[in-house]
Amino acid sequence: MKNGLRPITPLIRSTTTNHHNHLSISSSLQTYIDSPTPSQGQKIHSHLIKSGFRPNTNLSIKLQILYIKCGQLSYARQMFDQIPHQTLSAYNFMISAYIKQCRTDDSLALLRKLAFSDEKPDGFSFSMALKLSSSLNSLNLAREVHTQIVKCGCESDDVLFTALVDSYAKNARVGYARLVFDEMSRRNIVCGTAMITGYMNQRSFGDAEDIFDRMVDKDVVVFNAMIEGYSRTAETAMRALEIYDSMRSLGFSPTVSTFSSVIGACSVLAAFDFATQVHAQLVKFNALANVKPASALVDTYCKCGKIGEARALFDRMAERNVFSWTSMIDGYGRNGVPREALLLFEQMRKTEKVRPNHVTFLGVLSACAHAGWVCEGRAIFESMESDYALTPRMEHYACMVDALGRAGRLGEALQFIEGMPERAGLDVWGALLGAARVHGDIGMANLAAREMFEGERGGRAGAYVALSNVLAEAGEWEGVREVREMMVERGVAKNSGQSWVGADEGLRGFGVGDQNRALKGSSKRAGKVTCQATSIPADRVPDMEKRKLMNLLLLGAISLPTAGMLVPYATFFAPPGSGGAGGGTVAKDALGNDVIAAEWLKNHGPGDRTLTQGLKSLALAHADVDEGKVVFVPWVETDFRTGSYDKSCLQGQRSQGGRLGPGPTQAMG
Known part of the structure; x- marks a missing residue:
């Protein structure tokens, strides 16, 4: 036997x-x-x-x-x-098998057959139907099952209600999920985790924290849900690291999923020091052999600019998947080592176990574009279909346009776009617009920008800023004004950026116009320039930099006090009559005479503000006019959190012959 x-x-x-x-x-x-x-x-x-x-x-x-x-x-x-x-058990076995094999159509058809049969569905039947609704993203099916659960009197089945909460949460209906959750007599960890995940997917961080804090019993899965939810963006990634520290202090051992999420948070923050600590913990818990966290760590090191550490870890990996190879290739491209990116890509192509995917090709094409290697990039682009049967996506076409544009072959780039098998997307036109800006081709910039404006209602703020930069660098101030008016008319806003810096207290985030006192203190101790305006001779600032700074200010992309944090000087050359600058106020000396810039700068150093004459409370932009006079242009700042200006005040200033009038502003310094 x-x-x-x-x-x-x-x-x-x-x-x-x-x-x-x-x-x-x-x-x-x-x-x-x-x-x-x-x-x-x-x-x-x-x-x-x-x-x-x-x-x-x-x-x-x-x-x-x-x-x-x-x-x-x-x-x-x-x-x-x-x-x-056909009995209920026969139905349940068959439906469950279909769901496990992802045969959603067959499982749905059999569920419908069960509904019209003489058999009465039980809790297992309903739980499978809810799994199916989650995989199909079918809110209607979830509601239908919910109705049947109530009719059958299964409300006391906490396991079934947990599945219902999970289904609603995965269908992005967290409100419905919360109603069911609040009705449960005994809320378990699985149900709480489903609610946290649902709230995190909706970016309802406060609600997720509320559920998390109210949970008496927590396990590593609950902590993982919180860490993973916060690790996705730079604005919230620090909270992910804080929860990870809290989890460790409570004695929970991290899992592979924990490490992957924590490394993801380090990646978006480019927090190299924290990443090295996680690396040590991976070794301690013998988790570095797992390809998922190891690959994520390679990606993080690359994004931190530590390409040597990334390659050393990559070479030590016992197993590499497509994400491992792609992260290393993309890292070389992003860190200005395109030759290594191409060599590694060729090595990957010779590996039989792993085939490059769309993301891999995107990384190597981007490397070619930044290096200006048009021929190599074109050969790789064509090999996608010929060698791997991969249809190029819009981002791959954008890379090719970028490569041609960086090489100054704008006409060829336009021909490439016109020969595309489908209508070019915003990324493609954006690549052409960027190239036109670099090469000062106003006609091509206008063409690309108009296509972007038509391709998306309102358009991207970046397209308006890029077009305005081209016009500003060419001295087309009337065009800059028109672009600004177009942005206002279409309701296009430039989102404020955010950065992270290391301070004594750890990582700190700051955004455009941030007046965080603690951050100011940290930056002052580090010898950084904060919100202090300075004056320097015009000939010490490259023309392109003058125009870019002026243009960013006119478009509202940065606020004047913030500019002092962004550059080692905060002098903005805003010609009178341009855009929203107005006429400005000519500085006077003690006798009331106009101050000539060249003479004044001989005896006054950077940061001298003695000429403001009662305007010290104003946020001032220093303009160097044709006559060489020092001109102060005040900007009315009403909200330092958003970097917005007082529009009503600006309207009043325009009504005064294009000159800026005084108004309540934030003091500088």
Whole structure:
């Protein structure tokens, strides 16, 4: 008797369908179902067919389960269809098998058949239906199942309600999920985790924290949900690291999922020091052998600019997947080592185990674009379809346009766009616009920008800023004004950026116009320039930099006090009459005479503000006019958190012949 299994030949001695034979065959089938080699049980079915033995409902279900265990769902469905009276268990086994094999259409059809049968669904049936609603993102199915649960009186089934909460949360209906959650008599960890995940996906961090704080029993999965939710963006990633520290202090051991999320937070923050600590913990917990966190760590090191550390870790990896290779290739490209990116890509192509995907090609094409290697980039682009049957996506076309544009071949880039098999997207036109800005091609910039404006209602703020930069660098101030008015008319706003810096207290974030006192203190201790305006001779500032700074100010992309944090000087050259600058106020000396810039700068150093004459409370932009006079242009700052200006005040200033009038402003310094 092999493997302890019963011989099948003695069971088929007679075609008589007696009770003893059914029990014996059922027992043998169950033995094979529970064994590691269920396929051997198919011999029983073969003998049954040859002997003319007709299985009853119980045996048919056993055969159905046997074929499910063997992964042969077509034969399992045949057995299901042959059952004279299909029982609820037969339905449940078949539906569950379909869901596990991701055959959503078949499982949904069978659920509908069950609904119209004489069988009454139970909690297991409803739980599978809820799983299906989650995979299909079908809110209607979740609602329908919820209705049936109430009708069947299953409200007290906490396991079923947990599945309902999970389904609503995954269908982005956290409000419905919360209603069910609040009705539960006993809220378990699984249910709480589902709520946290749902809130995190909706960026409702306060609600997620509320659920987290109210949970009496927490496990590592709950902490993972919080860490993963916060690790996605730079604005929230610091909180992910804080929760990770809290989890460790409570004695929970991190899992592979924990490490992956924490490393992701380090990646978006470019927090190299914290990443090295996580690296040490990976070694301590023997988790570095897992390809997922190891690959994530390679990606993080690359984004921190530590390309040597990334390559050393990459070379030590026992196993590499496509993400490992892609992260390293992309890292070389981003860190200005395109030759290494191409060499590693060629090495990857020779590896039989891993094939490059769309993201891999995007990384290597980006490296070629930044290096100006048009020929190499074109060959790689064409190999996507010819060698790997990968259809290029819009971002791959954008990389090729970027490569051509950086090489100054704008006409060829436009021809490439016109030859695309589908309408060019915003990224493609954005690449052309960026190239036109670099090369000062106003005509091409206008063409690309107009296409971007038409391609998306309102357009991207970056497109307006880029076009305005081109016009400003060419001295087309009227064009700059028109772009600004177009932005206001279409309601396009430039989102404020945010950065992170290391301070004594750890990582600190700051945004455009941030007046955080603690941050100021840290930056002053570090010798950084904060919100202090300074004056320097015009000839010490490159023309392009003057125009860029002026243009950013006119478009509202940065506030004047913030500019002092961004550059080692905060002098903004805003010609009178341009955009929203107005006429400005000419500085006077003690005798009331206009101050000539060249003469004044001989005896006054950077940061001197003695000429403001009662305007010291104003945020001032220093303008160098054609006559060489020092001109102060005040900007009215009303909200340092958003960097917005007082529009009503600006309107009043325009009504005064284009000159800026005084108004309440934030003091500088």
